[in-house]
Amino acid sequence: MSLAGKVAIVTGGARGIGRAYATALAGAGAAVLVVDMLEAEGQATAEAIAAAGGRAAFRKVDVSSQPETEAMARAASELFGGIDILVNNAAMFGGLKPAPLTDLTVDRWDLTMAVNVRGPWLCTRAVVPFMRQRGGGAIVNQSSISAFGMAGMLDYTASKAAVIGMTKACASELGRDNIRVNAIAPGGTVTEGYAEVMGEYAHLAAERAKGTQAIGRQLGPEDLTATLLHLVSDGASLITGQTIVVDGGKYFLG
Numbered sequence: 480m481s482l483a484g485k486v487a488i489v490t491g492g493a494r495g496i497g498r499a500y501a502t503a504l505a506g507a508g509a510a511v512l513v514v515d516m517l518e519a520e521g522q523a524t525a526e527a528i529a530a531a532g533g534r535a536a537f538r539k540v541d542v543s544s545q546p547e548t549e550a551m552a553r554a555a556s557e558l559f560g561g562i563d564i565l566v567n568n569a570a571m572f573g574g575l576k577p578a579p580l581t582d583l584t585v586d587r588w589d590l591t592m593a594v595n596v597r598g599p600w601l602c603t604r605a606v607v608p609f610m611r612q613r614g615g616g617a618i619v620n621q622s623s624i625s626a627f628g629m630a631g632m633l634d635y636t637a638s639k640a641a642v643i644g645m646t647k648a649c650a651s652e653l654g655r656d657n658i659r660v661n662a663i664a665p666g667g668t669v670t671e672g673y674a675e676v677m678g679e680y681a682h683l684a685a686e687r688a689k690g691t692q693a694i695g696r697q698l699g700p701e702d703l704t705a706t707l708l709h710l711v712s713d714g715a716s717l718i719t720g721q722t723i724v725v726d727g728g729k730y731f732l733g
Contacts, residue, residue, distance in 0.1 A: 615657030666726025693728025
């Protein structure tokens with residue numbers, strides 16, 4: 480599954496799932512622009528990829544900002560010669576604490592939607608002209624099984640459901656440009672953000688997986704990378720508008 484000659488942008492690439500995605504893309508031969516607000520960790524991810532023999536650079540970008548996402552796309556093109564792949568992984572999650580819908584503040588709702596919904600749209604909007612220049616491309620949006628209904632985090636759930644709708648609409652519109660758009664909806668994946676949300680209950684992840692999943696092993700970021708690599712590869716040239724659920728069989732929603 481070679482991505483030699485391809486150029487990828489991974490938002491939220493500093494740590495967790497995003498870092499795993501960036502590392503896997505680079506390992507398959509793509510040049511990767513790691514994008515995040517976490518400057519030190521993002522730079523460390525890019526340096527680790529380079530140390531392993533890959534090509535990577537880091538840019539600090541607020542994905543909810545149109546000027547910054549447009550500058551991001553220009554930077555990827557200038558550094559590596561174009562854009563073939565966009566992974567819209569950046570999201571508000573780790574800082575969100577479960578709360579009844581009546582306790583959610585308007586400010587929290589607006590911030591979650593700005594990053595989780597406006598962000599993927601702005602990033603997609605920014606890269607499309609560059610993908611058209613290359614004759615096509617692949618976009619993968621990060622959704623979540625939360626999109627199918629998770630009590631206690633209405634803002635996050637609504638944002639991830641919006642990502643699925645956005646994926647289908649963009650796939651329909653961009654197919655004529657040979658740009659494919661798909662989504663991955665992971666189950667609960669053990670990352671730094673997961674630990675922040677789960678708090679003192681994070682250590683129960685393995686036991687929860689045994690009781691709630693058909694394949695009773697907790698998910699880690701590395702369990703998602705093969706799905707990503709397939710979706711951005713030539714082997715998936717007729718797959719678009721789809722949401723791939725990777726959750727160990729907790730919900731049979733695919």
